[in-house]
Amino acid sequence: MTTKRTAALVGNPNAGKSALFNVLTGARQKIANYPGVTVERKAGRMTLPSGEPVDLIDLPGSYALDAASPDEEVTRQVVMGEFEGQAQPDLLIVVIDAANLEQHLVFAQEIVALGKPTVVALNMLDLAERDGLAIDPSALSDALGVPVVPTVAVRRKGMDALAEAMDAARTQDVSTRHDVASLTLPERRLAARNMAKGAILSQSAGHRLHAGLDKVLLHPWLGPVILFALLFVVFQAVFAWADPFIGAIEGLAESVSGVVTATMPESFLRDLITEGVIAGVGSVVVFLPQIIILFAFILVMEQSGYMARAAFIMDRLMAYVGLSGRSFIPLLSSFACAIPGIMATRSIADPKDRLTTILIAPLMTCSARLPVYTVIIAAVIPASSVGPGFGLQGLVLFGLYIAGIVGAMLVALVLRRTATKGAASGFIMELPKYQWPPLRDLLIGLWQRAWVFLRRAGTIIFAATVILWLLLTFPKAEPGESQLDASAAGHIASFMQPAFEPIGFQREMTLALVPAMAAREVAVASLATTYAVEAEDEAETEDALRGQIAARWSLPTALAFLAWFIFAPQCLSTIAVARRETNGWKWPAVMVGYLFALAYVFAGLTYWGAVALGL
Numbered sequence: 001m002t003t004k005r006t007a008a009l010v011g012n013p014n015a016g017k018s019a020l021f022n023v024l025t026g027a028r029q030k031i032a033n034y035p036g037v038t039v040e041r042k043a044g045r046m047t048l049p050s051g052e053p054v055d056l057i058d059l060p061g062s063y064a065l066d067a068a069s070p071d072e073e074v075t076r077q078v079v080m081g082e083f084e085g086q087a088q089p090d091l092l093i094v095v096i097d098a099a100n101l102e103q104h105l106v107f108a109q110e111i112v113a114l115g116k117p118t119v120v121a122l123n124m125l126d127l128a129e130r131d132g133l134a135i136d137p138s139a140l141s142d143a144l145g146v147p148v149v150p151t152v153a154v155r156r157k158g159m160d161a162l163a164e165a166m167d168a169a170r171t172q173d174v175s176t177r178h179d180v181a182s183l184t185l186p187e188r189r190l191a192a193r194n195m196a197k198g199a200i201l202s203q204s205a206g207h208r209l210h211a212g213l214d215k216v217l218l219h220p221w222l223g224p225v226i227l228f229a230l231l232f233v234v235f236q237a238v239f240a241w242a243d244p245f246i247g248a249i250e251g252l253a254e255s256v257s258g259v260v261t262a263t264m265p266e267s268f269l270r271d272l273i274t275e276g277v278i279a280g281v282g283s284v285v286v287f288l289p290q291i292i293i294l295f296a297f298i299l300v301m302e303q304s305g306y307m308a309r310a311a312f313i314m315d316r317l318m319a320y321v322g323l324s325g326r327s328f329i330p331l332l333s334s335f336a337c338a339i340p341g342i343m344a345t346r347s348i349a350d351p352k353d354r355l356t357t358i359l360i361a362p363l364m365t366c367s368a369r370l371p372v373y374t375v376i377i378a379a380v381i382p383a384s385s386v387g388p389g390f391g392l393q394g395l396v397l398f399g400l401y402i403a404g405i406v407g408a409m410l411v412a413l414v415l416r417r418t419a420t421k422g423a424a425s426g427f428i429m430e431l432p433k434y435q436w437p438p439l440r441d442l443l444i445g446l447w448q449r450a451w452v453f454l455r456r457a458g459t460i461i462f463a464a465t466v467i468l469w470l471l472l473t474f475p476k477a478e479p480g481e482s483q484l485d486a487s488a489a490g491h492i493a494s495f496m497q498p499a500f501e502p503i504g505f506q507r508e509m510t511l512a513l514v515p516a517m518a519a520r521e522v523a524v525a526s527l528a529t530t531y532a533v534e535a536e537d538e539a540e541t542e543d544a545l546r547g548q549i550a551a552r553w554s555l556p557t558a559l560a561f562l563a564w565f566i567f568a569p570q571c572l573s574t575i576a577v578a579r580r581e582t583n584g585w586k587w588p589a590v591m592v593g594y595l596f597a598l599a600y601v602f603a604g605l606t607y608w609g610a611v612a613l614g615l
């Protein structure tokens, strides 16, 4: 009795292996886990045209044989015949995506080079056609040295030809196989590019345009320059375009406050509304236009397909600090908020890579810092121009974001040499097609962001502000005594002040740090409420916060406060999610500790540096 042959489907993720598996085996399949790991094992039976039954196994998608994730490790072991209890496949079916030919050929070469009987399924030809690509399977077959069968798994096209090729592969001559086993990854990438070039017969104008765009946007040095120029423009726009809207919202808040003061009798409730709710929460809500402008840019970059290119460009830069491009998307989401960013690290296979990414995510400037940054910049940095169309305020904001990024990269560098020592894993990512961002999706995305922001203002920021207002208002001051001195909040601030005096913080700034642990924006609300409670008269209560800051803070003090917020871990939710994702308090404690230490040191350096410069 001859033993039954085993064939395995291998290839990059999303090549269509499972789709092919389902078509080829029909209902005759068994799904279980591989022993010892929670990776799904799908095996089934098919009958070849010759009548020979074959066991077919569907392997997890993989980018290379030097495995990074548990999934890839299973694929490697099965292919190499090292997996206990799983017969080594006699035949390998490499599934490649015709629409992403160049990328998929990198791994395909590695499989072909193993020298086993191999058949290539050139799948997703329908998508390649949609993209305007015509591909010559025989050119590909010549280049790889194995049969190539065109397929469209979801339409069951090419299945008979594939089965016939599997039959014929029994007698495949593997001695003529090109030797690529000794090639390095960059060499395989280059070979893949040439193979793809040789096999693509024609491409439509649209496809050529995309390829041309990629040539420029992914250019080794032009690409990063364009990316940074683009980000620079984004931060310019955050200031330049938002100003009229912010002025309008501020004006509205002032007139509402005026109406409340005029119509309500003097009372506890009136003060709570004007000093707590309108001054405090209102001072945060005015930043809605800036949040919307920032996210409009981010969403357009995502939906147009540019963001994946940015990740690609960043990959090389991140390799210098021991991170892979896989960390880029989680870090990028952290510009909105560190919480989804930290959750997105689940896609990083290497545990040390992942831990490093979690630990540095809070250094990416989240949108909650935008109100703190912009109100202080608007107050103390002149709105002068530093060149045609470039304002100094936007430049400073850009600098703060860059400072966070540089800080994160340096911390990663240190971590990767100490606590999370290990080699960086490679990065291959599918680049989506360029497209015009659909207006509807853009508007929905903006609406969601605006809603998240306003909901925070209405809940956590509102609650923190009201509590702070109560602490600021009671106990009441004796005549002649300042309300801040007399209040409970004032006592708390005075208690903390000795620690923050050396880095140039004033007492109300120190006080703002406490409720800002709930959410960073509350620092703004807290300052506004403190100044409103302290105000001598109603006109002063209604004054916008940036005017108050401009009048009260020195430039070194303001810069020190900005420096503090680049680093400080002022967000309880981030700490909580870091605990959940690392299963314990150890790493969140490390994170909070190093971030506070950096914040303190850099705020101090900034303050004393600025004082020394005579600013």
Ligand SMILES: Nc1nc2c(ncn2[C@@H]2O[C@H](COP(=O)(O)OP(=O)(O)OP(=O)(O)O)[C@@H](O)[C@H]2O)c(=O)[nH]1
Binding pocket: 011, 012, 013, 014, 015, 016, 017, 018, 019, 020, 059, 060, 061, 062, 123, 124, 125, 126, 127, 151, 152, 153, 154, 155
């Ligand atoms: N248009 C088109 N879609 C396909 C084709 N083959 C597969 N797909 C679709 O592509 C997606 C990915 O296919 P899968 O079969 O899950 O890919 P896979 O290779 O098993 O992916 P992993 O298991 O993640 O490695 C699914 O939505 C399929 O329906 C094809 O030939 N044409």
Ligand SMILES: [Mg+2]
Binding pocket: 017, 018, 019, 058, 059, 060, 061
């Ligand atoms: Mg699959």
